[in-house]
Amino acid sequence: MDGIDPGLYKSIGNVKARNPSLKIVIALGGWTFSDPGPWQKVFPTLASTKENRAIFIQNLIGFLSEYGYDGVDWEYPGADDRGGSEGDGENYTALLSELRDAINASGKNYIVTFTAPSSYWYLRHFDLKGMEAQVDWINLMSYDLHGVWDSSNPIGNQVLSHTNLTEIGHALDLFWRVGVEPSSVVLGLGFYGRSFELESASCWKPGCAFKGPGSPGKCSNTAGILSYSEIMEILDNTGATAYHDEADASKYLVYAENSWISFDDVTTFQAKIDYANNIGLAGIMIWAIDLDTGKLDALKAISSGTKIGGTNARFSMVDLDRLFPADMLPSDEDQMSYGLVNLGAEANAGEIDPDKTGFGFMLITGDSYAVASMKKRHDNPHPLVFLDCPDKPNEQDGEKPQKARVACFSDDIKGCFQLMERGVEGTIIEMPDNSIPVGFSNRDVTSDVFTLTFDFDLTLARRDTSNTMIRVDYSNIRGYWNAAVDSPGIEGGVSKRFHAPTAAQWREMFTNKVGTEMFVDAFEIKEEVSEPLFWDSADSCLVGGKEYDQGLAAHVGGTLDARFYYGYSMVAKLGDRELEVTQASGFLSVRGSTDLTFTVGGVGEVRLEKTNKGNPAMTNGKTTRHRETSVDAGDGGTNIDLSPYYTINYSVGAFNDTDGGSASPSGPYFDGKLSTRIISDFGDFNAYFPTTKEDKLRVKDEDRLKNRISIPDDNVLHGTAGNGGRISMGAFIKFGMKIKFWFLQRGPGRVFEMDLPEMTVNYGTMTEFTFIPGGDATSCTDYDIAYSSPFTLFELD
Incomplete structure (x- = not known):
């Protein structure tokens, strides 16, 4: 189908191994499928006759059975401008009806849905009421209401929100007019924004004119659209605040000088969910989950679902004495919560063994009387059951006491009343998703x-316990689980690890148990580098009666090709608004190289004071994050965010001397073009944390290939004034891991956040051009190439 590797369908089906309750529905059709080309006539042809429909249905049911899918969704805009044919609407309904009959005859219970547009132009081709009777629900595309395509429509080229709630209501009116039930409709939410290039930066409110699509994002790389992740990154990097259109439940923002984008965030998502609840819609759907941040911020904004694990879930994956030292070992009575996220290609293909994938893992254990759950979980005691509940309790004043009647319906009376251990007052309770019981009337x-x-009001939480222990592990290499998590600990010593008393034992464990053949799921970085470091120009001047332009430029260009691997483990104790890290260790490893060309050219005096960044002047590169992972312990209040990243900074310096001695405040005069290309290898070694004195002194050049340097033949100096000078340039790349821990604090406020020890490894490549006056009006040039050995940083405040 559409050039997709058939193996992908099997891989997606395998994901169900990680969660057998997951439902996977194959989506057919779609906008691109109806573009002019070989696929445009597929639907009109297969739906045109009963015979064709029967062949398609037989093949479809066979496909669902072979790959283990649970159903099918069809998106088909049938308008003339999308290749539609007369009779498509009637044939569409017949197709769904005959598909439902075939599914019923097969004895299966496959899901059948269709995705509907929100525009009357396309909806008029749908027999909505006839189709409703044949499907489980209707997915409404309540996004893309506006875009650059409006310029050719009666609306014209004005910027408008693509998720405007007022217009969504108008679209749903088209469904109600033909008798579709609200309970048959699922509301679509977009994890992205639609953007425009403003005609004038001074006119930026809805209704202002646009002249084209907005600037593309670095990852989505498509003009006119930004992913939710890219929008959040813009807000983080700029400190900007989006404008909130409350009436239409939408946010919009101006970025990149004159680009305008509309989008949803936690506030407007909730407004749309409230709207869906109030009118009785069946649920919500998302387009698309891969546009979210690595920490799933958008998904968290619309969902409060419990992840695998959860409060008081029985943890049996690893013996606890392999996770905690003896003095922190939990008792049998302690409460436990944990979260495990599999990462990487193998995980995407359905692998659930964390030793065969990358993973993020967090386990929290502590006194059971400090936190209690009233959610029912498999193999756990049945909690007390609510007999009634206040109206919308979570919308009431948070500090106002509320009351409900509860009782036990289980023979395990002790388990029911676990929350009363050492007294119920001040105990944090994990409430059930729905406090109204279902089907308990048959029990006594x-x-x-x-x-x-x-x-x-969490300020009233009990303070007679601080016995909460936390274990965190995170890596993108295979084998880390068995090496660092499911591995016997070593007692003793002060600088403990996994748990092991010395950094040397940690390194020995890693060296012996995790080989480089397990480095298979890298954070891959392939970036084209093009950075102007300095530019200075002046008006043309007369020289010998002729006009000449005067200007100088310094530039770095080339490629960064790297594979980044990492592992991190931590044992900590959670107190009252503080986190005591007792053991923390990890490693970073970078493979690959940089291929950079440093160039300076032009004529004039190099005056870096104009940059107001010193001499040498440094850029302030933006952080590029990758594969951010958020692990929720399942207790509803503890989360850790792990963010691998890299940054590139550059420097340029200009000195009015040739030997590094004292120089005059003025910059050197330069006339010519000098360039050098340097290919630098990152090496073949691991940087371990915490670092030792030997690490800081060790030169790692023996673990890397020597620099490959080339100087082009067209380098030229037209003359050097005074005593000559030096121009230095450099590129500095930092790879690192940021870790943020947050939990519901037991004191004033709701949430306590803490940045945990950050691991970084730094690389630098530098070149210096020295130009010296020679005899007979000639000039000489020296090239000094330097590579700073990688150095590491691991700080624990």
């Missing part, structure tokens, strides 16, 4: 009925 009450008084 096994306790008295009690009144539970609760509120959402």
Whole structure:
């Protein structure tokens, strides 16, 4: 289909191995499928006759069975401008009806849905009421209401929100007019924004004119659209605040000088969800999950689902004495919460063994009387059951006490009343998703009925416990789980690790148990580098009666080709608004090279003071994050965000001397073009943390290939004034891991955040051009190439 490797369908089906309850539905058709080309006539042809429909349905059911999928969704805009044919609407309904009959005859229970547009122009080709009867639900594309295509429509070229809630309501009116039930419609939410290039930067409100699509994002790389992740990065980097259009439940923002984008965030997502709930829609759907941040911020904004693990879930993956030293080992009575996220290509193909994938893991264990759960989980005692519940309790004043009646319906009375251990007052309770019980009437009450008084004021949480232990592990290499997590610990010593008393034992463990053949799921970086470091120009001047332009430029260009690997483990104790890290170790490893060409050219005096950045002057490069991972312990209040990243900074310096001695404040005069190309290898070694004195002194050039240097034949100096000078240029690349831990604090405020120890490894490549006056009006040039050995940083405040 459409050039896709058939193996992809199998890989997607294998994901169900990670969660057998997952439903996978294959989506057919779509906008691109209806573009002019070989696929445009597929639907009109296969749906045109009963015979053709029967062949398609037989093949479809066979496909679902072979790959283990759970259903099918069809998106088909049938308008004339999308290759539609007369009779498509009627044939569409017949196709769905015959598909439903075939599914029923097969004894299967496959899901059947269709995705509907929100525009009357396309909806008029749908027999909505007839199709509703044949499907499980209808997915409404309540996004892309506006875009650059409006310029050729009656609306014209004015910037408008593509997720405008007012217009979504108008679109749904088209469904209600033909009798479609709200309970048959699922509301679509977009994890992206639509952008425009403003005709005038001074006119930026909805209704202002646009002249084309907005600037593309670095990852989505498509003009007119930015992913949710890219929008959040713009907000983070600029400190900007998006404008909130409350009436239309939309946000918009001006970026890149004159680009305008509309999008949804946590506030407007919630407004749309509230709207869907109020009118009785069936649910929500997302386009598309891969546009979210690595920490799944957009998904968290619309969902409160519990992840694998969860409060008081029984943890049996690893013996606890392999995770904690003896003095921190949890007791059998301690509460446990954990989260595990598999990462990488193998995980995407369905692998769930964390030793065969990258992974993020967090386990929290502590006194059971400090935190209690009233959610029912498999193999755990049945909690107390709510007999009634206040109206919308989470919308009430958080500090105002609320009351509900609860009782036990289980024979395990002790398990029911676990929250009363050492007294219920001040205990943090994980509330059920729905406090109204379902189907408990067939069971007998096994306790008295009690009144539970609760509120959402965490400042009243009990303070008689600080016995909360945390274990965190994160890596993108295979084998790290068995090496660092499911591995016997070593007791003793002060500088503990995994747990091991010395950094040397950590390194020995890694060297012996994890080989480079397991480095298979890298953070891959392939970046084209083109950075102007300095530019200075002046008006043309007369020389010998002729006009000449005067200007200078310095530039770095080339490529960065790197594969970044990492591993991190931590053991900590959580106190009252503080995190005591008792053990923390890890490694970073970078393979690959840079291929950079440093060039300076022009004529004039190099005066870097104009940059106001010193001499040498340094750029302030933006951080590029990759594969951010958020691990939730499942307790509803503890989360860790792990963010591998890299940054590139550049320097340029200009000195009015040739030997590094004292120089005059003025810059050197330069007339010519000098360039050098340097290919630098990152080496073949691991940087371990915490660093030792030997690490800081060790020169790692023996672990890397020597620099390959070339000087072009067209380098030229037209003359050197005074005593000559030096121009230095450099590129500095930092690879690192940022780690942020947050939890619901037991004190004033709601959330406590802490940045954990950051690991970094730094590389630098530098060149210096020295130009010296020679005899007979000639000039000489020296090239000094330097490569700074990688150095590491691991700081624990």
